[in-house]
Amino acid sequence: MSETKKVTLYFVRHGETQFNVEKRMQGHADSPLTEKGVAQARAVGRGLSDIEFKAAYCSESQRVIDTANHALGVRKIPLSTDARLKEMNFGLLESLMISEITARYGNILETLFSLTDFNLAAPEGESYSQLYSRTCLAIDEILKNHEREGGNILVFSHGVTIGNYLMQLTKSQKYLHHDNCSVSVVSYKNGEFEIERLADTSFRERGAN
Numbered sequence: 001m002s003e004t005k006k007v008t009l010y011f012v013r014h015g016e017t018q019f020n021v022e023k024r025m026q027g028h029a030d031s032p033l034t035e036k037g038v039a040q041a042r043a044v045g046r047g048l049s050d051i052e053f054k055a056a057y058c059s060e061s062q063r064v065i066d067t068a069n070h071a072l073g074v075r076k077i078p079l080s081t082d083a084r085l086k087e088m089n090f091g092l093l094e095s096l097m098i099s100e101i102t103a104r105y106g107n108i109l110e111t112l113f114s115l116t117d118f119n120l121a122a123p124e125g126e127s128y129s130q131l132y133s134r135t136c137l138a139i140d141e142i143l144k145n146h147e148r149e150g151g152n153i154l155v156f157s158h159g160v161t162i163g164n165y166l167m168q169l170t171k172s173q174k175y176l177h178h179d180n181c182s183v184s185v186v187s188y189k190n191g192e193f194e195i196e197r198l199a200d201t202s203f204r205e206r207g208a209n
Contacts, residue, residue: 005150006189007143008196010048011162012154013178014059014067015040020180023098027090027125027160030061037063038070040181040204045071047203048183051152053077057142058156059085067181068156077154084138087158091125115175118168128164135165143188163199170195 015037019026033041048071056079058068068079093101093108101109105123112120121127139155146153159178166184167175170193178184181204185197 004147004190006187007146007150008152008185008187009139009142010051010053010152010154011166011184011186012044012067012071012156013159013162013180013182014061014064014156015070016180017063019095025090025093025096025098025101025122027087027094027158028061029090029094030063033063033066033070037067037180039208041067041070042073043207044181044183044204045073045075046207047205048154048207049075053154054146054149054151055080056154056156057082057085057138059083059087059158059161061086061158064156064158068154071154071156071181082138084134085155085157085161088128088131088160088164089122089126091122093122093125113175115164115167128168131161131164132168135161139165147188166195166198169193 015033017031017033017037019031021034056068056072056077058064058079058081060081060083065081112122118128142153162184163175163178176199178199179201182199182201183197183203184199187194187196
């Protein structure tokens with residue numbers, strides 16, 4: 001069996017979007033980056049500019065593709081899209097304002113985001129377990145692609161997708177909110193994962209300054 005090398009994944013949540021500002025549910029539904037979101041993406045790119053990356057992967061959602069392109073800028077890093085890195089599917093709640101959801105479904109969001117049960121799902125949506133399964137398929141494939149050479153890999157995705165993956169991977173009891181363009185860093189070698197940073201905004205802040 002050939003020797004495998006350490007792969008370090010840099011998970012980046014997309015920049016602020018129109019739906020974020022309007023407080024609408026945004027899973028498979030999409031909305032464009034705001035001016036602030038574009039600035040955040042460029043800032044996190046500058047904050048990560050002194051790190052050499054072998055490749056970048058991103059969700060198929062346009063908000064994430066745009067974030068990746070703004071963050072990568074002129075750097076010649078190959079970018080691949082993967083539908084399995086998309087946000088959780090919120091089913092019938094998609095695109096609805098938080099106030100509309102509360103009026104229609106009561107405290108459903110409080111229950112859904114309590115994360116006390118990974119089988120929880122929005123009506124006609126996807127459960128946390130289903131989301132974790134598809135995220136794992138994508139990440140496992142990325143790791144297989146790069147474990148012979150090793151190195152740093154960018155993964156642009158979504159807040160719940162990243163947070164849920166890291167929560168279940170580490171068997172944590174606590175879901176950690178990921179701010180727009182925050183970065184989580186996870187290294188992998190010989191079947192072992194190590195969390196180096198969680199929902200860190202320092203790269204974005206450094207780039208903004």
